[in-house]
Amino acid sequence: METALTRLVGVRHPVVQTGMGWVAGPRLVSAVANAGALGILASATMTLDRLRAAVREVAARTDAPFGVNLRADAGDAGDRVRLIIDEGVRVASFALAPSRELITELKEAGVVVIPSVGARRHAEKVAAWGADAVIVQGGEGGGHTGEVATSVLLPQVVDAVRIPVVAAGGFFDGRGLVAALAYGAAGVAMGTRFLLTSDSTVPDAVKARYLAATVKDVTVTRAVDGLPHRMLRTELVDALERSGRARALLHAVRHAAGFRRLSGLTWRRMVRDGIALKHGKDLSWSQVLLAANTPMLLRSAMVDGRTDLGVMAAGQVAGVIGDLPSCAELVEGVMAQAGEVIGELAAAPGGWVDAAMPG
Template sequence: METAFTRLVGVRHPIVQTGMGWVAGPRLVSGAAGAGALGILASATMSLEELRSAVHEVRSRIPEGTPFGVNLRADAADAAERARLIIDEGVRVASFALAPSQRLIGMLKDAGVVVIPSVGARRHAEKVAAWGADAVIVQGGEGGGHTGEVATSVLLPQVVDAVDLPVVAAGGFHDGRGLVAALAYGAAGIAMGTRFLLTSDSTVPDAVKAEYLRAGVGDITVTTAVDGLPHRMLRSELVASLERAGRTRALLRAVRHAAGFRALSGLSWPRMVRDGLAMRHGRELSWSQVLLAANTPMLLRASMVEGRTDLGVMASGQVAGVIGDLPSCAELVSRVMAEAHTVLDRLPDRLPDRLS
């Protein structure tokens, strides 16, 4: 299925596996890329050397020339260093969870890297398009992690109409019917996070995957208790306790987690402060929210790496409530594409006579 996105990136299928922190490591990314989708490494929770090693590992697992990407934090103090790393390593795609600067986009594009920011509003898409982005991923409110309030079905057509770029739809997608729906809205592909998290190639512990599989749509909530920003995740006793906690307890917890993340990431305190300043400026956060944001990496790591759902949070799109199995990436991509083609083939027969 060729689209403007597959032509731009060089993948066989218009499907993206998103760069989820602690989840989108070499095994998952190589599984998605090997299946013909665009796999994206999550670099925010890696040091520079860990990122370089992860890029090498992905490349060792997939056929030569298979495209994949790296997700970068646009507001990180070392964003330019990470961009230089993926240029030097010949990575095909750079994606961003926040809008990168015009200078960073230019640096990557001059080196032949395809730049694909993620956006949650029409105005953000217009801004990065004007700065030279090659495509955008637009996430509606159904998506997991930090999310907005506007549903994909409302946001996606706004962005498609606003920019003359390939648009990839995210938030609420898990099957071939969703891919066809996104194409009907004018998108050039879909991006999936939770659906790829729930595959046999994902390194998330089995006990955590079981929590996702048990969840219904009503078990997935949006809370600001983790870091002060709207965050979609599975409902759990820990989430409830965070929501009950007072600000003082929450800030003390955040300080402990900031120290823990510093030890894991190798970042210095000055570097973390600079990242906090960038985050505060880019999102207009209070200092207490910046400090609370230190919760996120460590609370996610507790679940996604250590399997401690009692100590960690589980970011999740609403689609977790309708997912019931753990296919491999190859099986998942094949299934999505087969279903999409079946839906497209049968669509004229399902239309009223006056429309077919």
């Protein structure tokens, strides 16, 4: 299936695996790339040396294009951009809107720039600055999320920009891909669906918690880091919501210290990143400190398998997923179902679509 996205980045299928911290490592990304979709490494939880090693590991596992996701507000974002350029990575993805200067530097080096956004105005801004495409995530998506549903946000963005738009938030199968294409998107991005594959390195006990979840077990809370965060509801989440602000801040300080040791960041760099985060989202200093909770609480679950001590970011689709296919099986199934749905629509009386639907 050829779309503006597949032509832009050189993949076979208009499907993107999002850059999930502690989850989107070399094994998952290379498996997605070999399946013909676009895999994206999550770099925010990696040191520069670890990121370079991860990029080279993916390149050794696949000849297909892949990307790296960056935090645009990180103090060393420029260093990471140069690493991407030096290592010949095809796509740079951003969790927040990157600056005009970073976009220009990447584009001049031939890197495709695809920021992720959660509002139409952000899509318009990065498009005006030269972004090649944009991933737009509706409120159904996992992790930090907004309040507007994908079905409302997606057509707004498609109508507002003239670059390829990739839909995220609520997608897990071929029917969703066809729906996104009908809205005018050039493909879909999925996080939770790729987390729940046999190629994902997330511990089996954690995957079991996801598979057992219903739609009602996926909640949005501010208790972890002061920002709206979609995740599985667990006893820990309940406890965090009941705890007072002073106790939450104490936990945040501890987690910040742990993340500093793992990431190799200095306290000065972490403070600079916190200032950037505060400015970008108009947060209080208490919320900035609480934001240190996220990397370590996610790591406890996604790496250590401690569902009692960690949090599990999840899109609402976690409540309707019940299997663990390989990435190859997942992508093949999505594309096969999409083809069947398009065929059925074309064959229906008064059919309004044909197999060349994507443009």
